[in-house]
Amino acid sequence: MQPILSLENISYSYHNLKGETPAIEDMSFQVMEGEFLAIVGPSGCGKSTLLSIISGLLKAERGNIYFDPSLTIGYMLQHDHLFEWRTIYQNVILGLELNKNVTKENTDYVLQLLKDYGLYSFKDQKPSQLSGGMRQRAALIRTMAVKPELLLLDEPFSALDFQTRMTVSADIGNIIRNTGKTAILITHDLSEAITLADRVLVLSKRPSRVKYELNVSYDIERTSALSIRNTVQYQTYFNTLWKELSDDT
Amino acid sequence: MTLNKNKNIINLTNQQAYILAHKRHHHIIAFLRLLILVIFLGVWEYTTRAGYVDMFFFSSPTSIVKYLYQMILDSSFFKHTGITLIETIVSFLLVSFFSLFIATLLWYRNSLSEILEPYLVVLNSLPKSALAPLLIVWLGTGSRTIIVAGISVAVFGSIISLYTGFCQTDEELLKLILTLGGSRKDALFKVILPSSIPLIISNMKVNIGLCLVGVIIGEFLAARRGLGYLIIYGSQVFQLNMVITSIIILCAIAMGLYKIIQSLEHWYKKMQ
Numbered sequence: 124m125q126p127i128l129s130l131e132n133i134s135y136s137y138h139n140l141k142g143e144t145p146a147i148e149d150m151s152f153q154v155m156e157g158e159f160l161a162i163v164g165p166s167g168c169g170k171s172t173l174l175s176i177i178s179g180l181l182k183a184e185r186g187n188i189y190f191d192p193s194l195t196i197g198y199m200l201q202h203d204h205l206f207e208w209r210t211i212y213q214n215v216i217l218g219l220e221l222n223k224n225v226t227k228e229n230t231d232y233v234l235q236l237l238k239d240y241g242l243y244s245f246k247d248q249k250p251s252q253l254s255g256g257m258r259q260r261a262a263l264i265r266t267m268a269v270k271p272e273l274l275l276l277d278e279p280f281s282a283l284d285f286q287t288r289m290t291v292s293a294d295i296g297n298i299i300r301n302t303g304k305t306a307i308l309i310t311h312d313l314s315e316a317i318t319l320a321d322r323v324l325v326l327s328k329r330p331s332r333v334k335y336e337l338n339v340s341y342d343i344e345r346t347s348a349l350s351i352r353n354t355v356q357y358q359t360y361f362n363t364l365w366k367e368l369s370d371d372t
Numbered sequence: 373m374t375l376n377k378n379k380n381i382i383n384l385t386n387q388q389a390y391i392l393a394h395k396r397h398h399h400i401i402a403f404l405r406l407l408i409l410v411i412f413l414g415v416w417e418y419t420t421r422a423g424y425v426d427m428f429f430f431s432s433p434t435s436i437v438k439y440l441y442q443m444i445l446d447s448s449f450f451k452h453t454g455i456t457l458i459e460t461i462v463s464f465l466l467v468s469f470f471s472l473f474i475a476t477l478l479w480y481r482n483s484l485s486e487i488l489e490p491y492l493v494v495l496n497s498l499p500k501s502a503l504a505p506l507l508i509v510w511l512g513t514g515s516r517t518i519i520v521a522g523i524s525v526a527v528f529g530s531i532i533s534l535y536t537g538f539c540q541t542d543e544e545l546l547k548l549i550l551t552l553g554g555s556r557k558d559a560l561f562k563v564i565l566p567s568s569i570p571l572i573i574s575n576m577k578v579n580i581g582l583c584l585v586g587v588i589i590g591e592f593l594a595a596r597r598g599l600g601y602l603i604i605y606g607s608q609v610f611q612l613n614m615v616i617t618s619i620i621i622l623c624a625i626a627m628g629l630y631k632i633i634q635s636l637e638h639w640y641k642k643m644q
Contacts, residue, residue, distance in 0.1 A: 180550055198551035200547065201544075204545055206563070218552040221549065222553050265552075269553070
């Protein structure tokens, strides 16, 4: 497998007049094509900063990032941020609109996604008429509409209630797995990380660096979050990660 | 008979009872509102007729109605009300346009707003009536001066509140636009402006009143027509009927213009 993205010795600090706050120090890792990578760490450890650097919203102060310049990146934020003044359909084609790419082919693709994710009948409704889980799925379609090869997921499920969170994260995990996309998921939820990801990186406290790496694989198919959670492997992974994170505090 | 009546009461569902109580509440409010007006007018009429207060200084509801009727007959009502209304609407439209345009520009170019901030603050807190004599010297007496006076009262506050509103837009929404490959211009047209429509409308509600204030100040000083002129002229020749009638017409105009913008607001909410 080819690395789709590699980070080498990335450092980033926030500046204000009182001084600088190092957020990321000397961080290196690679992401393979088709891999689902989860990144966990204590809160405020610069996880979101990392995604902003990968997506190009922020520029690393030191270090290098390598990826194919033609790589399209999709970014999914913590809140769905669907615009209330647009219908669901108008919301999900926002990315196409911004890239001036509203072609028949692309809108057909979006309509197909709406059908696949069970939102087709809601396409002309306003976001407030949808439940939290449906809204998050709509946000995923908005991200997928531009056909990204690499998905950056910044705690996309943390605003949902527990039950919705379980089903939506499993849903979205399956969607990403089935389409063969590469994904980086940022989360503070250990269970979420080990049910969804192929590999988990544990970050240290700020300034953060990669502290531990865990490869995750199960003997069973990853279709149901609940059956994953009942396996012995899950328990072992969970305990390992828990220990790694607790050592820090 | 009694049994039947009881049965009816029992048949009332909770929902119907709620609706009934709701309606009753609104009827009581409407009645009390009207009552205040009737009592006010009644006391006014009675005290002037009975000679407790001087009719010459305080006028009376009946003489106002008579004066209004006379104004309509000699068509001075339409002339003066019309000109005030037109001047107010023109300055309101110009304020709406300029404040939206400038606020957008300030948001788009952050450093511009930083540079201009002290000037905006000074212009906003300056009592605009102080500018009116200067405007007369510059622009002469006439509608142009009055419209500029109307604009000057509303425009600076309007720019500041629109700009502040624009800046309060959730940073995450702007981030979303950037992550989807959009620019700051996209953020302006896809996020800032559409999400600010309620703000823009509520800002209009404030502006229409302020424009009216500016227009009346202008007419006090630099007009031969309009309700502001009638008020000043009437007070100078001790025609208090003229003054009070003009004030009442002004009340009606202010209310009417406000209601128009309010219905625009309702229409927008319904569209959502």
